[in-house]
Amino acid sequence: MSNPLLEITNVPQFDRIKPEHFVEAISTLVAETKKISDEVAKIENPTWENFYRPQEHISDKLSRAFAPISHLNAVMNSDEIRTAYQQILPMLSDLDTFVGQHQGLYEGFKKLKESQKYQSYTQEQKKAIENALRDFTLSGIALNSEDQKRFGEISSRLSELSSKFNNNVLDATGAFELIIENIDELKGLPQSAIDAATLSAKTKGKEGYRFTLDYPSYLPAMLYCENETIRETLYKAFSTRASDCYEVGKEWDNTEIINEILELRLEKAQLLGMKNYAELSIAPKMAQSTEQVVNFLENLTAQSKAQGNKEIQELYDFALKHYGKEKLNPWDIAFYSEKQKEALYSINDEALRAYFPEPRVVAGLFELVNRLYGVTIEKDESVATWHKDVKFYKIFDKDGKHKASFYMDLYAREHKRGGAWMAGCVTKRVDEQGNDIIPVAFLTCNFNGPVGDNPALFTHSEVTTLFHEFGHGMHHMMTEVKVAALSGIAGVPWDAVELPSQFMENWCWEADALEFISGHFETNEPLSKDMLDKMLKAKNYQAAMFVLRQLEFGLFDFRLHLAKPHKNIVMETLGQVKKDVAVVPSPDYIRTPHSFGHIFAGGYAAGYYSYLWAEVLSADAFSKFEEDGIFNRETGLSFLKNILSKGGSDEPSTLFKNFRGREASLNALLRHKGIA
Numbered sequence: 001m002s003n004p005l006l007e008i009t010n011v012p013q014f015d016r017i018k019p020e021h022f023v024e025a026i027s028t029l030v031a032e033t034k035k036i037s038d039e040v041a042k043i044e045n046p047t048w049e050n051f052y053r054p055q056e057h058i059s060d061k062l063s064r065a066f067a068p069i070s071h072l073n074a075v076m077n078s079d080e081i082r083t084a085y086q087q088i089l090p091m092l093s094d095l096d097t098f099v100g101q102h103q104g105l106y107e108g109f110k111k112l113k114e115s116q117k118y119q120s121y122t123q124e125q126k127k128a129i130e131n132a133l134r135d136f137t138l139s140g141i142a143l144n145s146e147d148q149k150r151f152g153e154i155s156s157r158l159s160e161l162s163s164k165f166n167n168n169v170l171d172a173t174g175a176f177e178l179i180i181e182n183i184d185e186l187k188g189l190p191q192s193a194i195d196a197a198t199l200s201a202k203t204k205g206k207e208g209y210r211f212t213l214d215y216p217s218y219l220p221a222m223l224y225c226e227n228e229t230i231r232e233t234l235y236k237a238f239s240t241r242a243s244d245c246y247e248v249g250k251e252w253d254n255t256e257i258i259n260e261i262l263e264l265r266l267e268k269a270q271l272l273g274m275k276n277y278a279e280l281s282i283a284p285k286m287a288q289s290t291e292q293v294v295n296f297l298e299n300l301t302a303q304s305k306a307q308g309n310k311e312i313q314e315l316y317d318f319a320l321k322h323y324g325k326e327k328l329n330p331w332d333i334a335f336y337s338e339k340q341k342e343a344l345y346s347i348n349d350e351a352l353r354a355y356f357p358e359p360r361v362v363a364g365l366f367e368l369v370n371r372l373y374g375v376t377i378e379k380d381e382s383v384a385t386w387h388k389d390v391k392f393y394k395i396f397d398k399d400g401k402h403k404a405s406f407y408m409d410l411y412a413r414e415h416k417r418g419g420a421w422m423a424g425c426v427t428k429r430v431d432e433q434g435n436d437i438i439p440v441a442f443l444t445c446n447f448n449g450p451v452g453d454n455p456a457l458f459t460h461s462e463v464t465t466l467f468h469e470f471g472h473g474m475h476h477m478m479t480e481v482k483v484a485a486l487s488g489i490a491g492v493p494w495d496a497v498e499l500p501s502q503f504m505e506n507w508c509w510e511a512d513a514l515e516f517i518s519g520h521f522e523t524n525e526p527l528s529k530d531m532l533d534k535m536l537k538a539k540n541y542q543a544a545m546f547v548l549r550q551l552e553f554g555l556f557d558f559r560l561h562l563a564k565p566h567k568n569i570v571m572e573t574l575g576q577v578k579k580d581v582a583v584v585p586s587p588d589y590i591r592t593p594h595s596f597g598h599i600f601a602g603g604y605a606a607g608y609y610s611y612l613w614a615e616v617l618s619a620d621a622f623s624k625f626e627e628d629g630i631f632n633r634e635t636g637l638s639f640l641k642n643i644l645s646k647g648g649s650d651e652p653s654t655l656f657k658n659f660r661g662r663e664a665s666l667n668a669l670l671r672h673k674g675i676a
């Protein structure tokens with residue numbers, strides 16, 4: 001039988017791909033990549049055509065095979081998939097090292113840059129070559145052979161540790177359940193959450209109501225369940241997952257893994273002659289120095305702290321006055337905040353769900369990108385997916401040309417990693433024959449699915465999440481870049497990559513957009529003007545506390561990677577950051593770093609600050625629409641032309657300036673958050 005992962009098709013053949021194909025496909029392609037690397041490295045006079053092209057081609061084949069594998073591992077996790085996935089990770093990490101340490105390739109790139117032809121290349125081509133040279137340096141190519149060997153060992157061990165970290169979080173999360181037998185204990189909980197808890201118990205063959213640490217189960221309980229013990233139990237489990245304090249079990253403790261990761265990251269940075277890992281992390285980013293990042297975070301903390309303190313004091317006063325609560329515990333904050341929000345704005349996030357049925361929201365999203373960029377989106381049911389709930393769509397430009405496709409997988413289910421994300425499936429480029437490769441994206445969320453005959457009903461924050469991920473998707477899909485290494489989100493510095501996504505969230509807060517994004521699932525009536533006004537007022541409720549929470553994560557991450565690792569560095573750094581930033585005290589048992597996958601198992605190490613950094617850019621970009629009209633097609637097309645379509649083909653600060661006509665300013669962000 002042929003291996004579907006080795007066939008080049010427009011979209012992966014999800015009806016044929018099985019775990020037994022993974023290892024064969026990846027090992028074949030890894031071997032082929034190595035062979036091609038060796039061959040082109042021997043070329044006397046490297047050119048784009050004879051040197052760069054063959055590498056791009058095989059790299060594309062490999063990423064097209066790996067994308068569906070990595071995706072299935074995330075959304076359809078099983079023992080077979082996980083085992084096969086674990087087998088291929090070391091192969092890929094080995095290949096990274098092989099290519100990164102390939103002296104001949106490095107020399108080839110240097111020759112290419114020094115060649116006469118280089119001057120005639122496009123800016124994209126030049127940038128791709130320069131980036132490759134930079135990455136070679138960062139992958140230790142200039143090291144002596146002994147250090148190079150150590151560098152390789154570190155990289156492969158780090159990728160193993162990340163994977164273990166992730167599995168521990170996944171397993172620890174899955175090991176927890178809270179079964180409540182008596183419905184009286186669930187007072188305050190909305191019907192949708194009770195239904196979901198009933199269904200969850202039933203699928204486990206149990207009586208009663210089952211709560212887990214997955215967001216759709218955890219969050220409503222924290223917001224609405226009047227029973228304080230239930231909230232405390234969930235809070236404690238959630239914030240100690242995969243740590244030494246997790247009462248469900250210690251076998252998933254990530255403490256040692258984190259310490260080893262920090263040691264190895266520092267060693268890696270030092271091998272490259274850098275002082276710490278933070279310095280290495282920002283080398284390819286938009287930020288110019290570690291000081292600049294620290295100043296940015298501390299400056300924003302200073303600007304937000306006073307208002308954060310005011311917001312929490314107002315909550316304490318409210319809880320005392322209306323509920324006689326003398327002291328609020330951490331598991332009370334969300335609960336009383338929800339009450340205060342209701343009292344202040346009579347808004348109930350759960351009640352708003354009725355106005356955000358999936359069909360309306362999705363159609364509204366598509367309407368928005370049509371207004372802004374002139375694109376249309378159509379469902380294609382002929383394409384095979386990995387689950388019956390997944391939908392497949394095609395994007396056409398204003399002339400009816402098929403530009404891109406994407407899968408949308410919106411509902412939470414077992415064996416699917418939590419959270420929401422966009423991932424590339426096929427990357428846009430122009431192939432050897434000059435044909436456009438049509439990009440494909442995976443859009444993944446974890447919302448509650450439909451219950452009974454009703455459509456899935458989203459909270460407003462879920463709607464915002466969907467728009468956010470779709471923004472990443474547009475960046476990946478609407479690119480006009482011809483070189484894969486710079487196409488879509490590829491080659492975009494991490495601290496600028498959240499610009500197009502956070503940018504999209506803005507429309508979820510605009511009355512004129514909500515008119516067609518929202519509509520009651522029974523009557524199709526849009527959100528009333530009155531409700532809308534309240535929502536908009538509620539938008540900045542605890543805005544400073546939210547920014548401070550992000551700053552807490554960002555500063556923790558950055559300081560941790562500036563520091564010298566030792567046994568207690570994680571808890572020490574966390575303690576100090578909480579002291580500097582947090583306005584809500586937290587118990588000593590808190591172990592949030594132990595499930596902080598962004599920085600220990602994702603790409604955000606010493607890079608979590610990127611969210612706020614990019615939010616400055618996205619708020620400022622949106623303010624151009626506030627000036628010109630939020631559906632202004634001309635401004636939309638300018639954003640498409642100057643930012644979305646450009647991918648990583650130029651410096652983000654340049655792209656931003658081309659769109660905005662000036663450098664980014666902090667003002668729009670502070671104004672949007674009501675902090676100014």
Ligand code: ZN
Binds near residue numbers: 472501
């Ligand atoms: Zn994002």
